[in-house]
Amino acid sequence: MGPIVAMPMDADHFLVALLVMVVTLAHVLPHRLPAAIERRRDSLLSMAGGVSLVYAFVHLFPEADHRRETIEGFDLAGVTLVAEHIYVVAFVGLALFYGLERLAIAAGSVAAGGSDGGRPGISIFAAHVGGFAVYNAVIGYAIVRGETGTERVLLFAIAMALHLFGNDQAMHEHHPTLYGRYGRFVLAAAVVVGALIGAWNALEPGVYTLLLALLTGGIVFNAIKGELPRARDGRFWAFASGAGAYGTVLLAL
Template identity: 40%
Template sequence: MNIQLLPTFLCALTLAAVHVFTPRLTWVRAVPRSRWLSLAGGVAVAYVFMHLLPELAEHERTLRDGAEHPGAVVYALSLAGLVTFYGMERLIRGARERMREEQRVDRASRGVFWLHISSFAAYNLLIGYLLLHREETGWTPLLLYFTAMALHFFTNDFGLHQDHEELYDRGGRWVLAAAVVVGWALGASIDVREIALIALFSFLSGAVVLNVLKEELPEERKSRFLPFLAGVAGYGALLVAI
């Protein structure tokens, strides 16, 4: 286990604070979408494609002693993460549409809300856990991971607030904030094998890509491509330089 308990705990608290305070930033709710949200999404995507997936594929190749198809498990699990969260989003949106058709607004909206929050709480548990169990140790990988996830949370909070408004502000953000810290606590007390860490990071990679793109692509978001591109290019250049 990584022994940097205090630095990673501070990272977990800061990630939790992102959930607590982002809904108060009224300027990010504007349409067209704030350029800062698109830039933050670009950073998270760059981290996944230019740092996380290549490193995971190399680790898998080493563990499998120069396998013929290095990274096969990594990419399959990344795809699984993407498909899982896509399926969850379709389930939630389908339930919301049926709710509107049947005019069961209040009760059903709470059910959809808790389903949505539960899926993201599990997601946050994983992110908090991996603060202590990364594919690489040291300060630089920790800061790269923390920065990408903090900006990713920023965009996620905006989307969840748009979907659930007052329900998210009153309860959802606190559940997600607590989930990050609980995930960190699990990481401090439970170790898993390296191949399991590769699997967890791979799954997370696909989930991050899906969750970024689902916020950027819908027409009603009126997202901004150039800030998104700037986030990808800027963080990508930083990763290459490091």
């Protein structure tokens, strides 16, 4: 099984650019949804959770496992990695985004009229958006780089666009003022920056594998935290339908 999240550099560049823009717009368009779609936002978030979570388990974890030999002997902060550490790295990604979530909650940024305008609120906002900017840049890079063709990169881009739609909603809940004014544009730009890096140069294989594992762990946490249906406003059948339909497509290709 080869790499699953990107496209050859000699493929249709217009399609690659289009997919990057579709993923980027996930941070811009949700605030301008037609009223008929807005009424179904909870169902859309549940469906997005199903799609992104099934993609992580069906494709991203197997991809990270396939690439794990590239981190053998890799020195990371004084620790020499072995191939089996790839799952530790994925867990670190999950833990890092859990930490960011707890930091935002502890700072009171979820509450309406919280500390968004004060100095602590700005610091937490910067850390939160900074973490997701790296996350989005890896997604943009992954769309551009790789070896498996149009079908796989298209599936990846669709899953990530839906996933970022869910992330966008969660960030608005944490930082309603600062995120609406600045944060969503930073995260949209991060996807483009990652794509430009990918178009300009390829990362060392071990570095990309580590970033992919961190991204996978982050996707799992953010899907479970913000996209899985909640008893209050989730839609189980929307989640199940999204996961079932997308999982069927992934397994068929």
